[in-house]
Structures are given as C-alpha cells and as structure tokens.
Amino acid sequence: MGVAASHSGDAVEEPRVGSLVLVGTPIGNLSDLSERAKHTLMSADCLVAEDTRNAKKLLSHLGIKGKKTVSLYGERRVEARRIAEWVVSGQVVALTSDAGMPGVSDPGGEVVKEVRLVGAKVTVVPGPSALTSAIALCDFPVDDFRFVGFLDKVASKRRESLKAFRDSQIATVAFEAPHRIAQSVADIKEIYGENHRMLLAKELTKLYETSLSASVGEIEQSEMVALPRGEYVMVISALPKQVLSPPELIRIFGLLSDLNLGAKATSDLLANLTGISKNDAYALYQVEKSKR
Template structure:
C-alpha cells in the first residue's frame, strides 16, 4: 500500500483500494489560531464529521466557515455508532473524527471506530495538531525522554491513591489530566503518596488566555494553587518527575546486562537472547531486545 498526499483528492488516496478515508483530525485546545490549514482543508472536504459534542464542534466549523453533516460519537454510543460510520466509508464517503479539543483518542473517544476501520481495510489518516499533554510537557522542564500518560486518575480518593501507589516507583515522568473540582484533592494525594518533595509541574488552561504553569515540589505547588484565586478553574495537565532509579538501574548494572547480552548473542538470535536475558534479569523483554539489537549492530 502506498499513501499519496494531495490537495484533497481526498488528502490520501490508496492504490488499488476502495472506500472512503477516515481522518483523525486534531483541533485547537483553546487558541483557535492553532487550527492548521491542512486540518481545515480536510474538514471542508470530507462528507461526514463525527464529533464528540456536535454543538461544540458545530461552533468550531461555523467559525471556520464550514457546513458539514455532523454525527455524534462519544463514550456512550461509540460501539453502536461505529457501524454506521463504517457504512459511510464502505459507500466511498470520507469521514473526519474530531473531539471537543485536541487530538482524538488521547483520553477521548475514537478507539473502537479506528480499530474497526483498520480491521475492515479502510485508510485511517492522522491529521496532527494540538495535544494538551504534549504542549504541557514541552514547557514543563521535566525529563521527556520517557514519560507515562495515565489519562485521568480515578475520581474516588481510594482509587486515586491506589493508582498513585502503583506508580510510586515509576522512573518515567508521570502525566495525567485533572478536572478543576478535583485538582486540590489530587495534589494533596500526590503529596501524601509520592512525598511532598517530588518535583511537580501543573499546566492550567494551556494555549488559552489565562494559561498558567505552577512548578516546584508538590508541597510548593499545592500552596500556589491554594493561594491563587483562579487555581481551581480550567483544565489541568499534571506532570510529576519520576522516581529515582533504584540501585539495579545503575550504570554498573547496565554494564552487567550488556555482558550477559554479548555472551548470549555469540550463540543465539536476538529474539531468543532477549527472552533468556529477561528471565535471568527480570527486566523488560522489549527493552532487552532493543538493547541486544544495538549491541549486535555495534
């Protein structure tokens, strides 16, 4: 299969394929100037727009001067609605999927539709653009070489604390979304479960008029929120520095793992080496596979 990008002849055409294309279109998370020309062109060219909230998306399309048939696709109806949208694609009509803000499927509906469309052989084409977690991370000053996106933590305190407990030793930067009416409770739980000194950055109202970043230890961030009269307004991206690596993650331990991999690589294929090394060390088979590949190339 070969994807060919054009002005819109439907933006993507597939040699030897029939049916419409499903476009996954990112839309602004606040500032409407972040809408890309390509995203606007795609929305103007498709036959149907599947939207999380048709009233909200209708206002966006009106702002762009676009009139389209809107179909609601949200958490409560996605399984039922996916079939009718696949029928649109089968009939050769192009469909765009948008969420209320940002990139669809990132803590938003769309997974069922995308999975079924791909399984049915239709082209699924991403139209990249705004994403709150990526925008916030880029300005947070926390490590981004490895991060773990959690979506939303559980609403109830017991579930939220249990989730935080399970993440307490994670070395990657933790990222999740939080609503304004739970933000103070969540930050208090972070301080209690992960410790008051864990470095934390909160991004509030990203790309909007009152965009604000709070940073420091969890204790300091909590104090800032409590003192800010606007500290519980808007949508939040919460970012927490990962835990310090344990002794087993030291440079010396990595060298020992490399020695194991090198010995095994002398006798076995990479896939087998990764499996055996994972059993010996307790480390991730996927990570060991990538490390073994790099050592083999060297």
C-alpha cells in the same frame, strides 16, 4: 474522482475510496488549527465529533455550513460500526475531539478500531495536544513517561494508582478536572512526598494559560490549586533511579531516631531526606521502633 475506460469504450466512474481522517483541533486557541485541518474539515463528507455543539462552533468559525455532523455521544450518537460502513461505501469521514487529538481520553479509538477491522484507510492530520504541550513546559527530564488520562475519581483507587506510578520510576502525565485538582495534588504529596517535583498546567493556549514547575508542597499551596479553573494537566517527575535500599533507609532512620524528635517529626524528616512518602516513612518508623 477519476474515470476509466470500459470494454465498450464508454467512460465509467471509478469507485470512490473512502477513508477515516483523524483531525487534531485546537485545545483552546482557534488560531492553532492548521490549514490542512481546515481543508480536511471543508472537504469531508461527514464530521464525527465528540460533541456536535463544540464541532458546530468550530465549523461556524471556519465558515463551513451544511456539513453533516454526528456525535459519538447523546441523542445523535452513531455507533462506530456504522461509521465504518460509511467509510467502506466511499465516504471521507473526519473524526474530531472536543479539543486536541481524537482517541486521547475520548472514544475515538473505537471508531479507528472498527474502520481498521473492515480494512479501510485511516489517516491523521495532527494538531495541538495538551499532553505534549505540558511535557514541553517541564524543566525536568521527561524522556520516558506514562500517560494515564484522567486519574480515578475514587480516592482509594486514585492513591493505589499513584503508588504504582511512583514505583515504576518513570514520569507520569495525567489530566484532571478543576473540582478534583486539590485532592489529587494532596494525594500526590502523600504518595510521592511534598518535596517531589511536578508541573501543573491549566488553560493551555488560552488567554489565562498558567504553568508552575515546583515541589508538590509548593504547588498545593499555589493559587492554581486554591482557585481552580479550566482543565489541568499534571506531569509528575520520575523518582530517581538510585533509590535507597532498605538497609540504607534503616540506617538513616537510626540516626534520626537518636535525636528523639517524636514519630511525626522523625517520619517527616525521613521522607524529606530520602524522597519516600510520609506514609511509607511513618510505616518504617513504626516497624523499626517496635524492634527497639
């Protein structure tokens, strides 16, 4: 804190400049917390956390005691506008998520919005991210991707979203809870086809970190899905840009139809050969069969 000379010659204290500091926290391994993040948490006037219980565990690990800690949820919930007022008053406020970067699938973005609205300073201390860690583990191209947070809990809405992701022809990254992972992977298989490639990762940076890059069908049958544990990250590869045109699909269907394999076998084979979903393949089968 600096001082400045007044007209009378007396030293006066300069007003303290507050700021909001977004601090990345470990996503599972406390050793991943940076020295800069530690210093920021120690020196901040206040810590705004997603959950104060998790924040206090982190502070205890760092040996930080007596830090004012408030939450964006629960009994100690503080409005984002109130936090902005603290920053304007000159306080340095550290904003954290339970794991990873604040503002990514948590309400931190509302705090950033309010602080920017009052013209106060916002800075970032980057840290671990499940999003970028999962992308780094991919053995397929993810140069262009969409991050969608958690998939919808409602099955019909989830499948509609997956259809839109598929048709966009860019990779999709999503988080998923353990109790929904089996159904979500099943939906991905239905929409993208069982031979479509994806990566599934769980327990990133922890002792039992696991990742698997394989076809959706193989992942559905894996132990990672059969024995769900921990938070999951899914990276669904993009459909090839060279998608078959409708006339080409119809031509291939005609060749398969001549084999007289039946509706299911023909649809499954069409999906496997062309990359379209089994539902779309069956719909094409019904339409084309009705014309014959």
